[in-house]
Amino acid sequence: MPTENGCKVDHVIERYGLEEVNSRYASIDERLLARWIGDERHTAEGYRSLTEWFNKRLLREVFNEHGRDALGARIEHDYGLLIGDDDLLREEVTESLEADGIDADQVREDMVSWGTMRTHLLNCLNGEKEQKTSSSDWERESVEMAKSFAREKVEDALSSLASKEKIDGIETSSVSVQIQVSCDICPTRVPLEVALEQGYVCEQHIVTNTETNA
Ligand SMILES: [Zn+2]
Numbered sequence: 606m607p608t609e610n611g612c613k614v615d616h617v618i619e620r621y622g623l624e625e626v627n628s629r630y631a632s633i634d635e636r637l638l639a640r641w642i643g644d645e646r647h648t649a650e651g652y653r654s655l656t657e658w659f660n661k662r663l664l665r666e667v668f669n670e671h672g673r674d675a676l677g678a679r680i681e682h683d684y685g686l687l688i689g690d691d692d693l694l695r696e697e698v699t700e701s702l703e704a705d706g707i708d709a710d711q712v713r714e715d716m717v718s719w720g721t722m723r724t725h726l727l728n729c730l731n732g733e734k735e736q737k738t739s740s741s742d743w744e745r746e747s748v749e750m751a752k753s754f755a756r757e758k759v760e761d762a763l764s765s766l767a768s769k770e771k772i773d774g775i776e777t778s779s780v781s782v783q784i785q786v787s788c789d790i791c792p793t794r795v796p797l798e799v800a801l802e803q804g805y806v807c808e809q810h811i812v813t814n815t816e817t818n819a
């Protein structure tokens with residue numbers, strides 16, 4: 606792929622040598638397309654979650670190169686602080702990265718935005734996704750965004766509590782967020798994924814539109 610025509614995503618892939626190793630995908634581009642469109646293993650993902658994945662993949666490459674712990678929890682933690690809006694925490698992680706010889710500002714600059722990812726998929730890779738998939742995509746994307754936002758906030762809070770020595774073991778833990786949907790009439794409560802799968806929240810209290818209007 607000629608560099609002159611590439612976008613920022615292409616440049617980052619090239620500069621950092623982001624390759625697929627021991628993967629069923631031939632290249633990172635192939636993987637991005639597969640995850641975006643969806644295949645037998647993955648449900649289709651939106652630009653934002655792909656962008657997040659790509660930026661974390663970049664971090665992992667840089668961490669590995671500099672001998673920094675590149676476990677998932679560490680990546681999540683550092684990524685959250687790097688892109689977060691807490692200046693103090695960002696400074697803290699920047700210093701920690703620099704102690705490992707990583708130019709944190711450069712890495713942050715090289716992270717791509719979801720708009721760039723969109724252009725890359727549509728224009729550079731000529732990706733096509735059925736409208737039907739992408740319209741149902743934004744709903745899932747919103748939920749994913751809300752979850753990742755909540756996760757980041759909790760991670761920030763935990764890391765602050767850890768620095769005040771109110772909690773131990775943050776480095777080797779990770780936060781997960783699950784959205785629950787509750788019935789307003791009875792105590793039934795199910796994870797959102799389950800509600801989507803079964804097509805209702807509470808079997809006992811399904812009110813159809815016609816019933817509401819009656
Ligand atoms: Zn591109």
Ligand SMILES: [Zn+2]
Binds near residue numbers: 789790791793809
């Ligand atoms: Zn109910």
